Amino acid sequence: ETGVTQSPTHLIKTRGQQVTLRCSSQSGHNTVSWYQQALGQGPQFIFQYYREEENGRGNFPPRFSGLQFPNYSSELNVNALELDDSALYLCASSFFLDPRNEQFFGPGTRLTVL
Amino acid sequence: SQQGEEDPQALSIQEGENATMNCSYKTSINNLQWYRQNSGRGLVHLILIRSNEREKHSGRLRVTLDTSKKSSSLLITASRAADTASYFCATEGVNNFNKFYFGSGTKLNVKP
Secondary structure, three states: OOOOEEEOOEEEEOOOOOEEEEEEOOOOOOEEEEEEEOOOOOOEEEEEEEOOEEEEEOOOOOOEEEEEOOOOOEEEEEOOOOHHHOEEEEEEEEOOOOOOOOOEEOOOEEEEEO | OOOOEEEOOEEEEEOOOOEEEEEEOOOOEEEEEEEEEOOOOOEEEEEEEEOOOOEEEEOOEEEEEEOOOOEEEEEEOOOOHHHOEEEEEEEEEOOOOOOEEEOOOEEEEEEO
């Protein structure tokens, strides 16, 4: 098991609502990346946070936003939820510029949008 | 997109047999990693191979990388029922340090 935790485990929302997902990174890590994994697909990179700022973004609209806190934990916020936002959301923590390029994934939050 | 694509999409073998999965990608990479995922939960890192390496071993895993063909393969030898999972390759692009792009995965079923 990694030291990365995510909350909540499961979440059900309706279209148009807003949701906040949380991630606590592994001790010693300063970078958090978020991924969306639709059923039967591979994870898709949403964005990464380093030093409390967004450090790269995938092909996701602005209604996907995030925060990183001084303790390196992170939040993913999604506004105006759509049915297609139903997915497993994974966060991964790492140490920026670690030559081993290791990322450690949390267990994920499964979001269902009705 | 530099997203990797795995082949085959699904693979079913008997315990003790070898399993080979392939991954192709589109752009130049720093490294390629393989992950395992059980039952749609968190991903477990298996092995990393850098762009200047051609082959790596870790226990029953063997990974090859051919940068000229932009492809990689993962071989699991002497498979076990516990190896049943989805396997993904993930690439880190040359200008995308520490950001990984995953393929759609190979679903491996090892029958006891």
